[in-house]
Amino acid sequence: MLKELTVENFAKELASKSPAPGGGSAAALSATLAAALSSMVFNLTIGKKSYEALEEEEKKNIIKALEKTESMREEYIDLMEEDTKVFLKVMEAFKMPKETEEEKKIRKEKIDEAYKLALEVPNKLSKNCFELYKYIEVATNYGNINAISDAGVSALLIQSALEGAILNVKINLSSVEDDSLKEELSTQCENLVRNGRKKRDELLRIVEKKIGF
Secondary structure: OHHHOOHHHHHHHHHOOOOOOOHHHHHHHHHHHHHHHHHHHHHOOOOOHHHHOOOHHHHHHHHHHHHHHHHHHHHHHHHHHHHHHHHHHHHHHHOOOOOOHHHHHHHHHHHHHHHHHHHHHHHHHHHHHHHHHHHHHHHHHHOOHHHHHHHHHHHHHHHHHHHHHHHHHHHHHOOOOOHHHHHHHHHHHHHHHHHHHHHHHHHHHHHHHHHOO
C-alpha cells in the first residue's frame, strides 16, 4: 500500500516507469499534507493564552476544525490509494482482446466504463480539497501566530492538490464519449479552480499581513 511506504520509497515509486502511482496520487498526497499542516496549527493553538482569550463559540470552531482536518487527512490518504487502483482498471481494459468485432465492441465499452470510474476519484478529491479551505480559514484567522506561515503553506498545497485533481478529471474525461457528462464536469472544474484560487489568495493576504509583509 502506498501509505505504508516511506517518503523516499514513495518518491522512487512515483519516479519509476510505472504509470501508477501518478499525478492523481501525488495530488491526494498534497491534500493530505495540507490537512496535516492545518491540524498542526490547531494543535499549536489549543490551550495557549491567545486561545483561552477567545469566545467559547470561537474555541468550539477551532476544536471542530481540528476534528475535520484530521478526518479529511485520512480521507485524502484513502483517495491516494484509490486513484492508483482505478487507473490500473483502465490499463486492464486496454489489455482486453480485440480480434473480433464483438471483442472490439466489448473492449471499447469497458474502456469507457473504466475512464468514467477513473475520473470519479479525482473528481471527489477536487471537491473535498475545496472544502478544506473552510478550516484553513479558521487556522488563518485564529491560529497561533507563530504557526501562521503553516496555514499559508496549507492553502498553497490544497490549491495545488485541487488543480492537480482537476487535470486528472480532464484527461480521463477526454476519453469519455458522454457529452453531457463532459459539459457538466468541465463547468464544475472551472468553478472549482476559479473559486479555489480566489480563496487561496484571500488567505495568503491575511497570512502575509500577520507576518508583517
